Amino acid sequence: MINYKHSFLVVLLLTIFFFSNAQESIYKHYGVDEGLPSSEIYDVYQGKDGNIWFATDKGLSLYNGYEFKNFDINDGLPGNVVLRFYPQTNGQIWCYTYHNQALFYFNETFDGFTAYKYNNRLQKEFSPSSIIKSCFIDETNTIHIGGTNINGELLISKDGEVTKKTY
Template structure:
């Protein structure tokens, strides 16, 4: 009887011990409710600049910062995500939503997909062998940052497409991706520092300094690109302003409008008021107006005839605009380097977030 009792005790202890081991091996998962409780504010707390904005299909807003990760706003409170929660980096360069309502972030150190519960991260290292240039409308496109290529997600794999650099190029030229825009026919325009590239679904064409017919003293340093609803291509530079390509020829739009300073160095030097030389973002509003966000001189609107320069808020420490975004209700939102988001009300700007 004693032996039977001892055997039962031993089996009971072993069972408890195994249960403890199994419990310890389970990783702790942080639910959405826990994260909201830990990181919740009534106002947007970012101060390092808003580089990307998205309003998703449910009406929620996502804000990507320069240094502080992502904020999600459901109309009631702001929730925050950083590297601690699974992001590969706290600098957010773009935000997209896929057909399955997953939210994608291009960070300074990788690409991340958020399904509402967890993050799945993708390396941005060029894979080998490199994928041939082909795509469908459902693909997601991502900047490869300083690497000379672009990333394409085909629904299953994250692929790297190598940029076909021009022959006999200057060895100092950089082809890191700085902007992506799809035209009305679904073709993709890819801005890099030293050239613009056009992909029609089967082949890729390079628009370098020679093809854009620039002057000898004009140096490409592209920071933004927009394919507008009329089929025109707007190319924003850090130094020589805005170039406009109409499908056949290119003009320096800033120069034509008298917005290049007479003593302009054509590079990244500070520019005075009344100039349009450092254009980091370009967008089209619901009325067909083209908007430019200048590093030094704030917001500019082109209505097809005239240019209007706006001061968004004279209390800001810098007038630099990182991004311009049309939300689901056609509100035009401006992500500022100061960390706030402003809305254009038709005449002036109000701080919205």
């Protein structure tokens, strides 16, 4: 004897399953074949203009929704292994390069890259295993830096004076 309630339930569940899987995914995969310089992405930042920046082991990549534009040391980066983005309230986006232990920045309205003028002081204060995890520019243009193997907070004033705060 056929149980019509069970048959109806099975048909209903199969119909729901079929239509729920019919939707297209809203995600799109991008990789080296689509224009990224590397498959190693360390950080992602979306600017106010909608463009998306990728920090990779082969420089920075800018995606405008249609194509990628890639930047490396030939375009003014102090190093190719870019680990992080640190957006600031003044419209600058600061970045950190791993092997050179150097900071640089670019403006929200992109017009090129600028190396931090006191990178040499950073490198003197850092051990080879130091990695910047946070970077903040305050209202006096003092840069506050924290991270792995930094032992507290490193402050560098706009005049290059270095101060350490240990906690």
